[in-house]
Amino acid sequence: MKILLSQSLMAYLSEPWPWYVSGGLIAIIMVLLLFSGKNFGVSATMRAGCSALGAGKINDFFHFDWKKAQGWNLLFIVGALIGGWIASTLLNDPEPLALGSRTAEHIKSLGLSLPKESKEIASGFLPAEFSKPEFVFSFKGILLMVLGGFFVGFGTRYAGGCTSGHAISGLSDLQPASLIAVIGFFIGGIAMTYFLLPLFYKQILFPLINELQNSFPK
Amino acid sequence: MTKAEVISWYRIQEMFLFENFHMYGVIGTAVFLGLISVQLIKRFKAKDIDGNEIKFEPKVFSIPRYLFGGTIFGLGWAMTGACPGPMYTLVGHGYWSMLIVIAAALFGTFVYGIIRKKLPH
Structure with a gap:
C-alpha cells in the first residue's frame, strides 16, 4: 500500500505541473526570499559572477562584496542546477513535450528538431541540435548561443533585471519600470521569433549553404 | 522550473x-x-x-533604460530560450552547451559594466 502510494505520488510529480501550481510555487519562493531579507532576481548572479572572476579590478561596477551581497543567490543557482539534475533523473517524464501545431511548423521551418525527435536527452527541452557538437560548434550554433547568451547578459543588466526580477518581483510591486522592461522583453522576443530568426535562417543561412555546396565540384 | x-x-x-x-x-x-x-x-x-x-526600493523610472535593456534581453531570450535561472537548470539536465550560453551571458554582463556610462539610462 505504502509503495503503491509513493509510486503514484512519484508518477504525479513526474508529469508536467499545471501552470497554477508552478506559478504558485514561484510566488512562494519570492515571498520566502522577501522574508529572508532578500530579493528574487536571478540575473544579479551574473554581476556577482563577473565580480567573483575578478572584474572588480577592471571596473568599479563589479567592485562590491559579492559574497556578502549575492552569496545566497549563487547558492540559489546551484540549487537550480541540482533541481534540474533531480528533475531529469528521479522525476523524468518519458512523454515528449506536447507542442502546438503552429509552433511545431515554425520550428521545423527553422530546420530544428521537435521534442519527439530528441529522445536521447531528457524529454527534449531544447532541440536535439543543442546537444550535438557539430551543431553547437557550427557557425549557426555559435551565433545562436554566443550572441543569444551575450544579449541575455547585456540586456538583463542594462534593464536591471530579468524575468524573475522584473516580470515577477517588479510587477508584484506594481513598479512602472518593470512594466516597461517586460514590454521590452516582448518587443525583443517577438522581433526575434517572428522576423530575425526566420530571416536569418531562410534568407541568409540557407542560401549561403546552398552557394557553398554548389561551389564545390560534386 | x-x-x-x-x-x-x-x-x-x-x-x-x-x-x-x-x-x-x-x-x-x-x-x-x-x-x-x-x-x-x-x-x-x-x-x-x-x-x-x-x-521595497522603488526602481528609478526611466524609459530608455528599461525599454532598450528589456528589448535586448528579449532578443536573447528568444534565441537561447533561456533566462538566467533556467540556464543553470538546463545544465543540471545535462545540456552542456548551456555552459557556452552562461559564459556568453557573463561576458555580456561584463561588457555592460564597461560601457554602461556611455549608454542612455
Whole structure:
C-alpha cells in the first residue's frame, strides 16, 4: 500500500505541473526570499559572477562584496542546477513535450528538431541540435548561443533585471519600470521569433549553404 | 522550473508565437499571488527573519533604460530560450552547451559594466 502510494505520488510529480501550481510555487519562493531579507532576481548572479572572476579590478561596477551581497543567490543557482539534475533523473517524464501545431511548423521551418525527435536527452527541452557538437560548434550554433547568451547578459543588466526580477518581483510591486522592461522583453522576443530568426535562417543561412555546396565540384 | 516547463526552449517559442497559455499562466499566477503577498507585507509592515522591516526600493523610472535593456534581453531570450535561472537548470539536465550560453551571458554582463556610462539610462 505504502509503495503503491509513493509510486503514484512519484508518477504525479513526474508529469508536467499545471501552470497554477508552478506559478504558485514561484510566488512562494519570492515571498520566502522577501522574508529572508532578500530579493528574487536571478540575473544579479551574473554581476556577482563577473565580480567573483575578478572584474572588480577592471571596473568599479563589479567592485562590491559579492559574497556578502549575492552569496545566497549563487547558492540559489546551484540549487537550480541540482533541481534540474533531480528533475531529469528521479522525476523524468518519458512523454515528449506536447507542442502546438503552429509552433511545431515554425520550428521545423527553422530546420530544428521537435521534442519527439530528441529522445536521447531528457524529454527534449531544447532541440536535439543543442546537444550535438557539430551543431553547437557550427557557425549557426555559435551565433545562436554566443550572441543569444551575450544579449541575455547585456540586456538583463542594462534593464536591471530579468524575468524573475522584473516580470515577477517588479510587477508584484506594481513598479512602472518593470512594466516597461517586460514590454521590452516582448518587443525583443517577438522581433526575434517572428522576423530575425526566420530571416536569418531562410534568407541568409540557407542560401549561403546552398552557394557553398554548389561551389564545390560534386 | 523543469516541471513547470518554463525551461523549455519550445515553450518560450510558443509563448512568443502566442500559441500556448502555459507561460502566461505561470507568470500570471506568480504575479497575482505576488501582488497580494506584497500588499499584505506592506499593510502589516512585515519583518524579515533578521527583524528588519521588508522594504521595497522603488526602481528609478526611466524609459530608455528599461525599454532598450528589456528589448535586448528579449532578443536573447528568444534565441537561447533561456533566462538566467533556467540556464543553470538546463545544465543540471545535462545540456552542456548551456555552459557556452552562461559564459556568453557573463561576458555580456561584463561588457555592460564597461560601457554602461556611455549608454542612455
